[in-house]
Amino acid sequence: MAKIIGSPSRYVQGKGEMKNLCGHAANFGKKLFVLTSVSGRKRVEPAIAEGQGDAQIVYEVFNGECCKTEINRVMEACKGAGCDVIVGIGGGKIHDTAKAAAHYLGLPVVIVPTIASTDAPCSALSVIYTDDGVFEEYLFLPASPNMVLVDTDVVSKAPERLLIAGMGDALATYFEARACQRSDAANCVGGKITMAAMALARLCYDTLLTDGINAMLAVKENICTKAVENIIEANTYLSGIGFESGGLAGAHAIHNGLTAIEETHELYHGEKVAFGTLVQLVLEHAPEDELDEVIDFCLETGLPVTLEDLGIKEVKPEQIMEVAQLAAAENDTLGNMPFEVTPEDVYAAIMGADALGRYYKGI
Template identity: 70%
Template sequence: MTKIIGSPTRYIQGKGELKKLAAHASSLGKKLFVIVDKNIQDIVKPDIELSVKAQDVDILFESFQGECCMSEINRIIDIVKTNGCDVIVGVGGGKTHDTSKAVAHYTKKPVVIVPTIASTDAPCSSLSVIYSDEGVFDKYLFLPTSPNIVLVDTEVVSKAPARLLIAGIGDAMATYFEARACYQSEADNCLGGKCTKAAMSLARLCYETLLEDGKAATLAVQAKVCTKAVENIIEANTYLSGIGFESGGLAGAHAVHNGLTAIAATHQLYHGEKVAFGTLVQLVLENAPRQEIEEVLKLCHEVGLPTTLADLKITEVKPEEIMAVAKLVCAPGDTIGNMPFDVTPEDVYAAILGADELGKSYQ
């Protein structure tokens, strides 16, 4: 039995770390190519330029055009080659990161990932999700290694809209429960091996951190301040969940997220918001202890995550639509197959409605 755990070579987190970007990256090369989300360029560029002044490093900025697609990846590859850059830096959100990782992979350069939000656990992963030019899913690009450096400036992240951090809590909340399911079923993790005890421990610590600091961190970011609780939640959302999901494995919660895409109204929700409801559905499928389900419901209620279909903008529950979701959840190859028991569309249909009723009764 092969066990595999993946991780970035170095994870760096703290207030003001963006001003040290060049110092951290200089160990990888001397000419940085910074791909930056155009919506935040004015916010982050001064600190990045300041970081270069104290280092023997050159820097070239390029605005990310908004879609992680092969045409954008190839456009940036041409610029990197023309300018002889030797380190790729991705600053922004998930699609900026995935594009940067892909560019680094195809050009055989090291990559530094700089998340400016903590809404998902993608920054630490060895994966890029590639879309068409029109934004339709195309393929997964599985990378041979995780990023060389993940650098998180918590001062920047704490000033992003609070809903993004809350969505990250939803995504991170599923990590422990999905890893636990994969551990029980001995399913392969996202790296093609079995879950290690270390990955399982990180996944559990992730959940415990959310319970301890989720509410306090949510209140703090609503006030645009970075407290110790915010620091802890950023680490949980980004690193603990990132290692936990990739090295632990995915199961029911993310499969439910994928199934919910069958209902157009849910497209208004962030990834982590839908995953949070998916966690409740997975727990109902497992017939988890009442205390555990109520613990998850309490956390969702405290931070403002969806617990009902109405919260997911599904205001009229149509049986045929819920069954369409359930069938998509059970599509061949989706992660519902990692549950430690067989799951049918009828099981998922019942669990979705059961989770909805539990959410309503808790409210």
Template identity: 75%
Template structure:
């Protein structure tokens, strides 16, 4: 099997780039179908309209209803076809991105992704995560190509709430460890090939950037400023993690995230917050060295990522419910099968409790 790496055709990141959206998008289409939230539209439309006047493009806005599920994708697909537009643009967070990518896939249209937050690595991937109408993980929709373009306005992203940037760090935190597990097991990555040297290096660079700049970036965003550290973390959360996870592969951390969606208490948390705890669970499954575990937990605590079940809102975990989480995480179609050893619901259950205990232990040490 070939080694394969995938990426967007073009990645654009810089301050004030939102006003250049139409200029950049013109090579793909002139009638933009812009999917965003109601509140998001109010924040981005002025800049887009400013740039629109300098092009031949038109913009048609539709409101995303909050869940990347089959019913919402079908609704928006029909609206897109009726609109006469020729380019899908998803502006907002991860579920808007995944929905926009799915619409583009089903209508055979180009797609531009514009993150307004750096909370996940969804923007660059050839993947949509599909949930039920109630928000429970359903399946991955693997797409034939990455987005045609990803455009990141760092002025916009740096003004978003700090928790969203930190959630992105949680998602990015898993990238190296999952790629490493896939490399060890010789697993197939998300684009149907084996891991390239470049993908593995990008995954490691993602982790190293988090350790080097994560705390500095969090402090800057807390004070509503965009520093070099913020720029680096936005790139790590969005591009390095996006290429790293997709071309490196998914393993334990994201499967644990999917299992945690069975607990209603966790629905209030962001994707990356649950993935961060999933990373701790994966490290427990691997019996990772204590120094590595401590480094990851220290990072999580420093930036404000969950390290215990209580942090996830699960105040009174019971064995039956946690076994449901473990069983869902270890489902045959999920990515725990990419670990370099056999994983069962019982071993996942034990690793969840061990990760929770480790998180509580290090909190007491501080």
């Protein structure tokens, strides 16, 4: 099997870049179908209008879930409007819906994050949920987005919890890629892992440790420092390329299992992935210094390290076993670990991670 690395055709990041969206998108189409939320439109429309020029724009409100029902609705709305390029502006579920709809319609897609809470923007992947928000499947796409545009002025003004959630998602990148490399598993683009992908995954982790706390503190003050710029790039590009071309393993499978517990629906994707990373490290029997580093980072940023942090106030063994069984399902990514993993192993690792988290928190 060949080594393959995937990435967007172009990645643009900088302060004030939202006003240049139409100019960049002109390379792909003249009539933009912009999928965003009501609040998202209010945040970005004035800047987009400033540089609109001759471009036509049709705005469509996202209904809140990346599910087959919403993807089909967006496709029909886009066709009805006669648009020739789809632009997803907002968070991960908007991005994944825009990517899926563009794929089925055979149209180019431009992704514009207004938050840095996930690594979804750069990937050739849509995570599909049921209408009720339970993980259903991964939709692997034939190509990454045509362009990803990040206005760091916009992203840095989002609530700090979103940037922290993005760091939680990015935290898994190196460890999952490392597991896939050890097992010689295929990555998300259907090939083996390149040296470049592993280097980006490691750089992602190192950037979190170097700049994560400074970026969090800056965003709390609504300012965009060099640390914030670096973390936005880590959360969006380094993690996006790193997870997709490096591969997924335990952390995201644990996240997917956790979606079966209703209480966790209040948390962001990256917050659950952070706990999934800790579970994966317990599964791997990771060295103590590595566990120390990861748990300390989570505690300093406020990422979850216990089941209670995930909103699970009463731990029910049968419920945790359901999470473990879903995580270990044949169609998920725990099979990419470099050893056999059973639902019983996952159950023990979840409970072990929770115990570790409580120990470090002194509870």
